[in-house]
Amino acid sequence: MTIQEPVTARPAGRPRSEKAEKAIIDATLDLIGEGMGVSELSIEAIASRAGVGKTTIYRRWSNKEDLVVDALSTLKAPLPVLTGESxxxxxxxxxxxxxxxxxxxxxxxxxxxxxxxxxxxxxxxxxxxxxxxxxxxxxxxxxxxxxxxxxxxxxxxxxxxxxxxxxxxxxxxxxxxxxxxxxxxxxxxxxxxxxxxxxxxxx
Missing domain, CATH: 1.10.357.10 (Tetracycline Repressor, domain 2)
Structure with a gap:
């Protein structure tokens, strides 16, 4: 009798790279910090600065606005833990x-x-x-x-x-x-x- 190993389903799509996402976020913030307004900011410019392809960005963000919102949100520190004591x-x-x-x-x-x-x-x-x-x-x-x-x-x-x-x-x-x-x-x-x-x- 042959015992078959259980088949583990592979998740659909390729796993997202945390390193790539960080590079994209950093590139977005760097370009804005250098004076590039949100209107002038482009996915092409972000991809070039981050060293990734545009498709890598679009796998995570459907448009530029979504990316900018996520990037700006990283600048806000997490809410502090409130003790409730006073x-x-x-x-x-x-x-x-x-x-x-x-x-x-x-x-x-x-x-x-x-x-x-x-x-x-x-x-x-x-x-x-x-x-x-x-x-x-x-x-x-x-x-x-x-x-x-x-x-x-x-x-x-x-x-x-x-x-x-x-x-x-x-x-x-x-x-x-x-x-x-x-x-x-x-x-x-x-x-x-x-x-x-x-x-x-x-x-």
Whole structure:
């Protein structure tokens, strides 16, 4: 009696190369960072810079917009793990992630160039904001709403205004503040100042 080895089905298509994908993402960001606007950016230019064929790109991304959204999203740090122990600590964690992102000069340059074309590519920017920015907004909203429910924040606090105070202050420092490295304690200082007006009296 002959025992046959089980036949393992091979997955359809060729496995994606992580190395190739990284090269494509890096090429996209490099070209934007060098001043090439999203409108001028082409799959041909990206393929040439990455050292891959156009078909390699199209296997992963169906169009240029999809690729640019994925590339820009890699510049955003993952959401920090929030302990839930205190609203203050969680807000500091969220804002410090913004500080760390802003400290990467290449990332800041690429984002500034890309965002300057938001009016010309509203769909692309809408998708980027939904994927990379909205989760951070929702995380901050959840922390503030939790603080209101627990009594750590004022019961009458306007959640949207609180979010604007916190994120807006950080954006001022990261985009228009004094040149140079951002202080390591910036997030803590911003949160402390904001909570002075957002915490209930006596806390």
């Amino acid at each position: 609203v203050r600590a969680d807000l500091i964690s969220l804002l410090d992630a913004m500080r760390r992102e802003a400290g990467q000069r290449r990332s800041r340059c690429v984002m500034n160039i890309a965002m300057n074309e938001a009016d010309r590519h509203p769909r692309l920017m809408e998708r980027f904001l939904k994927r990379a920015v909205e989760p951070r907004r929702e995380a901050m909203r959840a922390v503030i709403e939790r603080g209101i429910a627990s009594g750590e924040l004022r019961a009458d606090l306007d959640v949207d205004l609180g979010m604007a105070i916190l994120s807006g202050t950080m954006l001022w420092h990261t985009k228009w503040g004094p040149a140079g490295d951002l202080p390591a304690d910036l997030a803590e200082r911003v949160v402390n100042a904001a909570l002075a007006g957002m915490a209930p009296e006596g806390r």
